[in-house]
Amino acid sequence: MIPGPFVYHRPASVGEAVGLLAAHGEDARPFAGGHSLIPMMKLRMAAPSHLVDLAGISDLATIRDEGSTVVIGATVTQAALIRSDLLAARLPILRETALQIADPQIRTKGTLGGNVANGDPGNDMPALMQCLGATYVLAGPDGSREVAARDFYEAAYFTLLQPGEILTAVRIPVPPAGHGYAYEKLKRKIGDYATAAAAVVLTLDGSTVASAAIALTNVASTPLFAEEASRLVVGTSLDAATVKAAAEAAKAITDPATDGRGTAEYRREMAGVMVARALVKAADRARTGA
Amino acid sequence: MNEMVITRAEREARLEGMGCKRKRVEDVRFTQGKGQYVDDIKLPGMLHGDFVRSQYAHANIKRIDASKALALPGVVAVITAEELKPLGLHWMPTLAGDVQAVLADGRVSFQNQEIAFVVAENRYIADDAIQLIEVEYEELPVIVDPFRAMDPDAPVLRPDLAGKTTGAHGPRKHHNHIFEWTIGDKSATDDAFANAEVTIKELISYHRTHPSPLETCQCLASFDKIKGELTLYGTFQAPHVIRTVASLLSKIPEHKIHVIAPDIGGGFGNKVGAYAGYICSIVASIVTGLPVKWVEDRMENLSTTSFARDYHMTTEIAATKDGKVTGLRVHVLADHGAFDSCADPSKWPAGFMNIVTGSYDFPVAHLAVDGVYTNKAPGGVAYRCSFRVTEAAYCIERAMDILAQKLGMDPADLRMKNFIRREQFPYQSALGWEYDSGDYHLAMQKAMDAIGYRELRAEQKAKQEAFRRGETREIMGIGVTFFTEIVGAGPSKNCDILGVAMFDSAEIRIHPTGSIIARMGSKSQGQGHETTWAQIIATELGIPADDIMIEEGNTDTAPYGLGTYGSRSTPVAGAAIAMAARKIKNKAQMIAAHLLEVSEYDLEWDIDGFRVKGNPERVKTMKEIAWAAYNSPPPGLEPGLEAVNYYDPPNMTYPFGAYFCVMDIDVDTGVAKIRRFYALDDCGTRINPMIIEGQVHGGLTEAFAIAMGQEIKYDEMGNVQGASFMDFFLPTAVETPHWETDFTVTPSPHHPIGAKGVGESPNVGGVPAFSNAVNDAFGFLGTTHIQMPHDAWRVWEVARRLGLHG
Numbered sequence A: 001m002i003p004g005p006f007v008y009h010r011p012a013s014v015g016e017a018v019g020l021l022a023a024h025g026e027d028a029r030p031f032a033g034g035h036s037l038i039p040m041m042k043l044r045m046a047a048p049s050h051l052v053d054l055a056g057i058s059d060l061a062t063i064r065d066e067g068s069t070v071v072i073g074a075t076v077t078q079a080a081l082i083r084s085d086l087l088a089a090r091l092p093i094l095r096e097t098a099l100q101i102a103d104p105q106i107r108t109k110g111t112l113g114g115n116v117a118n119g120d121p122g123n124d125m126p127a128l129m130q131c132l133g134a135t136y137v138l139a140g141p142d143g144s145r146e147v148a149a150r151d152f153y154e155a156a157y158f159t160l161l162q163p164g165e166i167l168t169a170v171r172i173p174v175p176p177a178g179h180g181y182a183y184e185k186l187k188r189k190i191g192d193y194a195t196a197a198a199a200v201v202l203t204l205d206g207s208t209v210a211s212a213a214i215a216l217t218n219v220a221s222t223p224l225f226a227e228e229a230s231r232l233v234v235g236t237s238l239d240a241a242t243v244k245a246a247a248e249a250a251k252a253i254t255d256p257a258t259d260g261r262g263t264a265e266y267r268r269e270m271a272g273v274m275v276a277r278a279l280v281k282a283a284d285r286a287r288t289g290a
Numbered sequence B: 001m002n003e004m005v006i007t008r009a010e011r012e013a014r015l016e017g018m019g020c021k022r023k024r025v026e027d028v029r030f031t032q033g034k035g036q037y038v039d040d041i042k043l044p045g046m047l048h049g050d051f052v053r054s055q056y057a058h059a060n061i062k063r064i065d066a067s068k069a070l071a072l073p074g075v076v077a078v079i080t081a082e083e084l085k086p087l088g089l090h091w092m093p094t095l096a097g098d099v100q101a102v103l104a105d106g107r108v109s110f111q112n113q114e115i116a117f118v119v120a121e122n123r124y125i126a127d128d129a130i131q132l133i134e135v136e137y138e139e140l141p142v143i144v145d146p147f148r149a150m151d152p153d154a155p156v157l158r159p160d161l162a163g164k165t166t167g168a169h170g171p172r173k174h175h176n177h178i179f180e181w182t183i184g185d186k187s188a189t190d191d192a193f194a195n196a197e198v199t200i201k202e203l204i205s206y207h208r209t210h211p212s213p214l215e216t217c218q219c220l221a222s223f224d225k226i227k228g229e230l231t232l233y234g235t236f237q238a239p240h241v242i243r244t245v246a247s248l249l250s251k252i253p254e255h256k257i258h259v260i261a262p263d264i265g266g267g268f269g270n271k272v273g274a275y276a277g278y279i280c281s282i283v284a285s286i287v288t289g290l291p292v293k294w295v296e297d298r299m300e301n302l303s304t305t306s307f308a309r310d311y312h313m314t315t316e317i318a319a320t321k322d323g324k325v326t327g328l329r330v331h332v333l334a335d336h337g338a339f340d341s342c343a344d345p346s347k348w349p350a351g352f353m354n355i356v357t358g359s360y361d362f363p364v365a366h367l368a369v370d371g372v373y374t375n376k377a378p379g380g381v382a383y384r385c386s387f388r389v390t391e392a393a394y395c396i397e398r399a400m401d402i403l404a405q406k407l408g409m410d411p412a413d414l415r416m417k418n419f420i421r422r423e424q425f426p427y428q429s430a431l432g433w434e435y436d437s438g439d440y441h442l443a444m445q446k447a448m449d450a451i452g453y454r455e456l457r458a459e460q461k462a463k464q465e466a467f468r469r470g471e472t473r474e475i476m477g478i479g480v481t482f483f484t485e486i487v488g489a490g491p492s493k494n495c496d497i498l499g500v501a502m503f504d505s506a507e508i509r510i511h512p513t514g515s516i517i518a519r520m521g522s523k524s525q526g527q528g529h530e531t532t533w534a535q536i537i538a539t540e541l542g543i544p545a546d547d548i549m550i551e552e553g554n555t556d557t558a559p560y561g562l563g564t565y566g567s568r569s570t571p572v573a574g575a576a577i578a579m580a581a582r583k584i585k586n587k588a589q590m591i592a593a594h595l596l597e598v599s600e601y602d603l604e605w606d607i608d609g610f611r612v613k614g615n616p617e618r619v620k621t622m623k624e625i626a627w628a629a630y631n632s633p634p635p636g637l638e639p640g641l642e643a644v645n646y647y648d649p650p651n652m653t654y655p656f657g658a659y660f661c662v663m664d665i666d667v668d669t670g671v672a673k674i675r676r677f678y679a680l681d682d683c684g685t686r687i688n689p690m691i692i693e694g695q696v697h698g699g700l701t702e703a704f705a706i707a708m709g710q711e712i713k714y715d716e717m718g719n720v721q722g723a724s725f726m727d728f729f730l731p732t733a734v735e736t737p738h739w740e741t742d743f744t745v746t747p748s749p750h751h752p753i754g755a756k757g758v759g760e761s762p763n764v765g766g767v768p769a770f771s772n773a774v775n776d777a778f779g780f781l782g783t784t785h786i787q788m789p790h791d792a793w794r795v796w797e798v799a800r801r802l803g804l805h806g
């Protein structure tokens, strides 16, 4: 559990960082909180010879309110997400999710950008970003582009991020005031990745679901946007049969691996349970305004 | 304040002796990060060692090519079995009478087995070098399941034992068989079963787990070529034994080996034995003439040095219809992994498994244990328990619940009905032990009253009905356990390690000004000996505990002892301390008599000194006596005030306790919430109630982990699964339940201060309490026995099988 040798860089701007990454190609890696990358380096599952630390780029560490969109810089830590009054008011599900990531030490270092760029299906933020319909801003040698979170993930550790690119920000459309939300995560202990988790954001029109988005964490090689399940609940009063049908639809798109958290069957079933519980909690919150 | 007006109670309190909730003195340095652990020790020129380990669980090694590693700047040496052969150190004896490869000798028998030892200028270079060493393997068929180990066509796992039909513990039945150990009256037991009104039979498995101390195993060897002396710092629970073993293996005379165990970050049995890392560091230091440090990482610790348990216990109880037990029959299949490197007293290949009759008056019993080899890491250590006592307690406590269920009896009532009664002590058990003391009925009743047992059962009944009506998705379990431990190994008549009798020792020296340094053969790894040993001396000798320095772990200065594990320190070293103190007190009495110009027989002890009987104003405090001992001893008496005691205990001690666990299980996720956990312990005389409570909290936390998911698992290829803290369950403060503690006091009649030892009770009693709660929760739905560990997915699978998910 000792990493191999590497050169450490600390650029002061996005341009400089992109330049370094381009210069060193496949041998270089962006380095943010280090709480996914360093464990992999210690196991020698990753052996980058150049680390480009993003911590020196101050404009990546801000949270901006642009009205209908909130823009979160890539190096904003999970702890900062939890502390933000802006997010607490407008995107409370971010705080609820961040609080279920790892432990306080890790959240103090781990960043939103690292969490979503990492490509580990165990990360919690990617599914949440899919649920919220967020887009990622990617900067590369040829300038900047935007990719929807729902399109970004290809397989475990494979994303649309190109070598030489860094993720600079996440743009999140703000759900309407009074929306209901829940992030339900089943895990074995503090510091564990999800056995299965579900993110739900919905709005009600009276007692009828007007809009809904459901996404799943760690039950496939990528995060999953549960399109069919989301569609099923819209227009219903979220009665027990609908909740069950949505859970079934969500389960149907999962393909979990058997691991220490349980068998594939268990983890698939838990995805269903988490969806059902998140739906009920989200609707409850929308109803009561909690 | 005037000394004269100090009350007796104040004098007593000032000592902070036995019974006082004295704060742990060692915590002053630990809580400030100032502990000195092996890895804190840095010697000039120090090199670092690290292992190349096997990818495979079973393979022949065709070739090892270290040339690229040796070419890497900073690499000093690469040691393989070939280099150790001329020294005769490529194999080493184990504590269990087997031999173990230090570095793989042409074959690997478990994944992560040590193949080569790289010595480099720093840890980073050593690890880089490891990546450069090429090992060519020829894979062999693997045995992971102990139930397959003795199949007729099972691959031969130990070619080095070919043709050996006898092992250290008698005949071997198969090429993968290690030993069979039997005890008890077989025919009388068979008769009891033949005539029984009711019997139960169940395979009760205790899965493989690991002690996982926070500080991994490590050492620093420094050989002085000029003096021919070896200094070995290490995380040793038994430093003197390590010195003796090191001397026997290396041929360095024992007085030229200095073994030093500095602060240790937890042991739990993991740090009793000798490991390849020690041998290789010593050899590397001898070869290079420089100090060599070896520090295990977490994965190495979990996957190589000493697992625990892996006992598969087929358990049968015979009983009458009204619930009186009439016989116990247990067969154990013990998975020892690739080498038998159990750390048990040498004559006890299955430890003290014959405590399996537990707290109950079984008229007859029979136990047979078969040890087998598999392609898994070696070990089988006593993880916070006295040699297989946790396995025994789990076995009998689970079985008693199964019997209660079959009889339709309440499990607490069944236990009450079968307890050994107070007047039966000292009690001869059917499997050969003499239980020293106990009052089980009193303890159980106190526990049941404290937790509101009958009310809980009523609540459970109501919840079961609600569950059946579909009103809740939770089921409630009440885990009942009453355990009896056997600790304090042990009497030389039956306990030794490699021929060294299992006594322990203390040396107490009073300085002229009345302060004390005392040294013991025990070695704290977190138990708080610096605090509690001083308390025993404080009470015995009337010197405040704060004026007493306790020193352990330096084999040059400490008297020879067998170390700390198996809850043996208080029963054995604690007794030696009291006995050494009493020798000093005898001499002090002579000196006091001389100073007071009376006969010794006219004196009586009073808290912190001697006073003249009937004339309480005439006193000599221990401090005054200490000064006189050096400067004006009675004519003819040698000056000084010190004593040594080596204590060979007449018997083991038998702590016991009643534990109750109340849990609620969500059948849709399998998640169990511990609502309450109540632990009543009787460890005899209580030296420091706060430390006892801390020990109970720690042991219960481990028991919770083990029962609810802590496991070392292998796939069918023998690949170890999840050997990191991501998967291996070590609860944090968040998961850890709230513990309620309680006690009764039944002193040990044969121990000088009546103390029995407590450190391991909570692990021993805790595991069955959790497991019984899970089993109790599901019992009303028709289950009889659910195997551990009870992590959420396995609990959910039970619910699944029962059709609870619709």
Ligand SMILES: Cc1cc2nc3c(=O)[nH]c(=O)nc-3n(C[C@H](O)[C@H](O)[C@H](O)COP(=O)(O)OP(=O)(O)OC[C@H]3O[C@@H](n4cnc5c(N)ncnc54)[C@H](O)[C@@H]3O)c2cc1C
Residues within 6 Å of the ligand: A029, A030, A031, A032, A033, A034, A035, A036, A037, A038, A039, A054, A074, A075, A100, A101, A102, A103, A106, A109, A110, A111, A112, A113, A114, A115, A117, A118, A122, A123, A124, A125, A161, A165, A166, A167, A168, A191, A192, A193, A194
């Ligand atoms: C014990 C433990 C438990 C954990 N539990 C959880 C959990 O429950 N849920 C969870 O979501 N996470 C968990 N994590 C991971 C943690 O949240 C990480 O901090 C996070 O996944 C990565 O963020 P980071 O800032 O630390 O990124 P780093 O580790 O620095 O980087 C991760 C990867 O992303 C790349 N990267 C980082 N930033 C950028 C960027 N701006 N642009 C392009 N690429 C980038 C890196 O090159 C690297 O490949 C856990 C970690 C640990 C150690």
